[in-house]
Amino acid sequence: MGEVSRRDFLKGLIGGLIVGAALGFGGGYVSAPAKEVTKTVTETTTVTAGGAPTTVTKTVTATPAAGKIKVGFIYVGPIGDYGWTYAHNAGREYVQKVFGDKIETVYVESVPEAQVGSAIENLIDQGAKVIFTTSFGYMDPTLEAAKKHPDIWFWHCSGYKRWENMGTYFAELYQTYYLNGVVAGAISKTLKFGYVAAYPIPEVVRHINSWVLGIWEGLYHRYKRGELSADDLKKVEIHVKWLYSWYDPPAAADAARTLVNQFNADVLAFTEDSPAVLQVAEEFQAQGKKVWSYSHYSSMIDYGPNAHLMGQLVDWGKMYEYILAYHLAGIPRSMDLWWLMGDGADTIEGWRKGIGAAYYWAPEWGDMRTELMKKGVPEWAIDLIVSKTDLIKQKYWDPWNGSFWAEMFPDWGGIIDQEGNVRIKPGEVADHDLLWSIDWFVYGIVEPVPKG
Amino acid sequence: MNLDLINLFLIQALTIGTVYLIATLGEVLSERAGVVNLGLEGLMEIGATVAIIVALITENAWLGILAAFVAAAALATVHAFATVSLKLNQFASGLAIYIFGVGIGVTFRGYARDVILGPQALLKIPKIKAAFTSIKIPGLSNIPVIGSLFSLDVMAYFGLFLGILLWFIFYRTRTGLNIRSVGENPAAADAAGINVFRLRYITTIIGGGLAGVAGGYLIIKIATQIAGETVILGRGWIAIALVIFAFWDPLRAIIGAYFFGALEALFYWLQGYFGGATVVMLKAVPHISAIIILTIMSIEALRKRIGAPEALGKPYSRE
DSSP states (O other), X not given: OOHHHHXXXXXXXXTIIIIIHHHTOTTOOBOOBHHHHHHTOOSEEEEESTTSSOEEEEEXXXXXXXSOEEEEEEOSSOOOSSHHHHHHHHHHHHHHHHHGGGEEEEEEOSOOGGGXXXXXXXXXXXXXXXXXXXXXXXXXXXXXXXXXXXXXXEEEESOOOOBTTEEEEEEOOHXXXXXXXXXXXXXXXXXXXXXXXXXXXXXXXXXHHHHHHHHHHHHHXXXXXXXXXXXXXXXXXXXXXXXXXXXXXXXXXXXXHHHHHHHOOOEEEEOSSSSHHHHHHHHHHHTTOOOBEEEEEBOOGGGOTTTEEEEEEEOHHHHHHHHHHHHHHTOOOOOEEEEOTTOSXXXXXXXXXXXXXXXXXXXXXXXXXXXXHHTTOOHHHHHHHHHHHHHHHTTSOOSSBHHHHHHHSTTTOSEEBTTOOEEEOTTOBOOHHHHHTOOOOBTTBOSOOOOO | OOHHHHHHHHHHHHHHHHHHHHHHHHHHHHHHTTOOOTTXXXXXXXXXXXXXXXXXXXXXXXXXXXXXXXXXXXXXHHHHIIIIISOOOHHHHHHHHHHHHHHHHHHHHHHIIIIIIOGGGGGGHHHHHGGGOOOOOTTGGGSTTGGGGGSOOHHHHHHHHHHHHHHHHHHHSHHHHHHHHHHHOHHHHHHTXXXXXXXXXXXXXXXXXXXXXXXXXXXXXXXXXXXXXXSOTTHHHHHHHHHHHTTTOHHHHHHHHHHHHHHHHHHHHTHHHHOHHHHHHHHHHHHHHHHHHXXXXXXXXXXXXXXXXXXXXXXXXXX
């Protein structure tokens, strides 16, 4: 996952003398792949590493922004109080705070995909120099606009098309789904799990699979501890219900109720842009039935305080900060940013450690250990999650690793699909391409992946 | 298949069906008197917004439902004024109500969340939902299949009662006869001394109010949201199609609404047995039948044969 290109990350702050102080970016940093920096060598400047006295001489073409940069954001939904667009808007508010009077942010919400072209023109007309378009469906119109306006910078979230003045960025959640799965495996009493899914596309299939692998690790530890028998493991079922919609709260709620009513599932994960599934779990909790669920993209805990375990959350603010620092330093470049847990702007303390955009526990939920134990998550599972988090952040370990599963479940012999075929052999780790085009379910999921 | 599962499935189907039922009955009432209201979707959205806000403020779901009725009825009054008094095109006015209702409903819900309610309001959701907890009638609720009919919440029973009541009014009372004659031949009814305008006003307003109740029930019972995003998502249009499916008969509306509720629930239940792709067609069924039904509706000869009110959609003016 881009490890090689990051291996030669610069430590420190590029253009530290140019913008660092001015931004009050104190203790902050911006790092960039060295090879990219050398592409634009013309002028010598100094780089201060995280405020430390080490100065490195580097050459960059830096034309720091004169005055305020106007930054535009285009959202597909309303900024609301949860979900995808809410999280992006929280990111916008964050960069506005971080960069203060260096930037001015504006946004347009609820822009249908067909109308993004005119929204872009409108923002340019208002003087926006950097524009973030935050929906997959905005990809082509954004590219068109980038070709038409070479002096404006575009950043498209979740797409794959780039241009000289158009970059892409995305925060990938499969690792957080995995850790959410571990907690599910540790807490489930019925050993039946349910997933309410939007569309059968690789992103969603990858997230379901990662969650299910997490469940298996949680269950494995219970088996090892003697809490579950081998027969119990054979009873495990994971059921998936498809909505064929990204947003339909009544439908998501009904799918979630069905998972509980039909299969007795007691942990529900989902890909749908509302807290409906969590609310259904809360509904069952109110009736005395222990059913658990999560937050998705932003904190939804208020919708189900009793049923809420953890979540898959994204801190877009850190990504926006990273991207905009380049613009403020006057050295923007087209990049393809895919941030996992712990990816991102690398710190001076350890170049492999990062900030990351994806996380599973929001600080406002209180102390993770206390809160999860209150809900009945065993302490060993919390320890496991904490240590796994560290390994994942340090890039020492990834769940999509054949050897790990072959060792844990010898009769699997790697990561196996629903039919039991080994898909990831020992010694192999699923690469970006495999995960981004995945169309099969891992073992334990009952329903097949819908085709066509 | 486990009989308990059948009961659970039916409860789910009947619950979704209740949303359709109440909205459909409202539309049956107003169409019987000759007024088509295409604004159902918007009225349901307004109802949903007002219901959730009032319920959260007062911590009382019933006040929420009542307020939803009043708000949607108020908007339906506009439709009645436009179509009955001003004699404007019913379809155009209905579409305006639809666009206005969804827009205002969604916007105001977002505003209320930020300004009126605040995040604390979310904590009251379980409390208001409790009003719609299903009532299990001891003994009867344990009978397989039929038992589901005895494990519903108050609103579901209200929907059933309303269907039977409307049927009774239409076919067993003088008022019902008057309503039907206004829908069939307003001129004759007028000549017979029936106040066409007053009856059309009343049926349109009450019918619209019922759509609000359906929206309120949907948002409190099925998907409790305070976000500034629509929650109705086309269900109002399905209710309009259901009116025709029911041939403007309240008792058939009960069957039709429960059937569509079952289709919606089946979409999720069947995935467990046949996989997603096989049943994805099911999801399209309500919409496809809506298209077929509306097509039938627009063919004059067919319309007559299935018993559409003769003067449906036509403004009445004294010559």
